[in-house]
Amino acid sequence: MKRILLLFLLLTLSNSFSQVVKGRVFDENKQPLPGANIYFDGTTIATISDENGNFTLSYGSKLNSILAISFIGYQTQFLNNFNSDKELIIYLKIATNxxxxxxxxxxxxxxxxxxxxxxxxxxxxxxxxxxxxxxxxxxxxxxxxxxxxxxxxxxxxxxxxxxxxxxxxxxxxxxxxxxxxxxxxxxxxxxxxxxxxxxxxxxxVNSDKKIIKLREECYKGSQLHFFRTIASKSWEKENFRLYVGRLPVNPLQHFLITNDKGNTKVQVKKQTQQLTKSVAIFSVLYNEKLQSKMILETESFYIDKYGINSNIEDIVFSGYMSDQKVGEMLPVNYGIE
CATH class of the missing domain: 3.10.450 (Nuclear Transport Factor 2; Chain: A,)
Incomplete structure (x- = not known):
């Protein structure tokens, strides 16, 4: 079950949502669940249901992400394909331990x-x-x-x-x-x-100037920053450089970028003389000092507008970008309205 859910979490989504999602949350007995959490995965975009189980979730632009509905003691429900023009009716099941x-x-x-x-x-x-x-x-x-x-x-x-x-x-x-x-x-x-x-x-919970500065420091050179750079093809502007071995290479010769239903499709040029199952291995340098190694075990992947890629199990990092974990994680809508 966990593997199925994990696969579900890794799907690249291409749905076009409106700017408002409305619905109601009930238990299995059709009783409203007040205080249920409704949120887009990985973001700050969230709300809670009222005393009658009603909710309205507003956001500022097209968003490709899983909509999650959770309540303590109940199984979280995940939606990635729904008609936002209609009211969502959600029934949550009691969680088993x-x-x-x-x-x-x-x-x-x-x-x-x-x-x-x-x-x-x-x-x-x-x-x-x-x-x-x-x-x-x-x-x-x-x-x-x-x-x-x-x-x-x-x-x-x-x-x-x-x-x-x-x-x-x-x-x-x-x-x-x-x-x-x-x-x-x-x-x-x-x-x-x-x-x-x-x-x-x-x-x-806090956004003073010191915190905003530290958030930007965490973002610079992060995986989120890197994948947005791949999608936008703005390597020089964003201070990223790509190497094969010790030789600097042109990223656009190794990553073919196309648009696919609002997401960015990335096709990876397979390297020759590889002794492993990897499709390609790169070194990544950010701002001339932060070094990472990138191993790709897939010939293609997708990046959504926020910089989230579809094949996290097939793209492995070591070095600086692998050292940044949940303690330095930012919302995927960071810096994008």
Missing amino acids: SLNEVVIKKDRFSRKQKLQLFREQFLGRTATAKKAKILNEDDIYFDYDEATKTLKAYSDKPLLIKNDLLGYKITYELVDFEANFYQLSIESVHVERCFYAGLTRFEE
């Missing part, structure tokens, strides 16, 4: 060690990320498989993250978290690959 199905095996590592690893790989290890706090860490469960050297994390409740430095309160519905180690370890230095996915709701 999926953690009852997870058999937690004993292993040699303590919960404290696993939680520390989770914080580092989920929130990040930069100075900014370390200031972000998960307020309900007790809701996180871990399972470490010593045979495969893999740590998995689960939570039946959304993770509540307080990020004072960036002025956001984040609600993160964790769908998947998996850290693979190249040796039997629980240390970040031994992580070979880490992947996590989920739905994110941002709430702005």
Whole structure:
């Protein structure tokens, strides 16, 4: 079920929404649910239902994102294909405790060690990320498989993250978290690959000048900034440079950019003499100092207007862009009205 949901989350959407979405939220007995959360994934665009379950969600422009409807104790519903000219009628089902199905095996590592690893790989290890706090860490469960050297994390409740430095309160519905180690370890230095996915709701709680400046610092050189640069073909203007090995290359000769129903389609030129399954491997330099490595295992992907790509499992980063995690995450509508 989680893999199906994950695939659903990774789909590139091409729906054209109007500027207002209206609807009502009920439980299975057709009773209205007041206080339900309605939001576009990864954005600050959100509202709550009133005492009769009614909601109206306004936003300023075309938005390609999943519409999520959630309520504590109920299964979150996700919509990516609906007629916004008609009122949405949403019925939420009572959530079952999926953690009852997870058999937690004993292993040699303590919960404290696993939680520390989770914080580092989920929130990040930069100075900014370390200031972000998960307020309900007790809701996180871990399972470490010593045979495969893999740590998995689960939570039946959304993770509540307080990020004072960036002025956001984040609600993160964790769908998947998996850290693979190249040796039997629980240390970040031994992580070979880490992947996590989920739905994110941002709430702005502060926006003073210092916070706005720090947000811009987090944005510059980030994956969000990078994919927007690919889509806009503005490499020189945005201070990104692309390398194959040690040689600088023209990005437009390696990424063919076309428009596809409002999204940007990117076709990747396959590199020759590759000894791995990768389609292409690049080095990325931002502002002449921040270095990242990009490994593509897909020949094409899509980028929506906000800079979100459709193949996050097939595009792997190391270096600077991989160090930026949830603790430095910005809403995908950051800087775009």
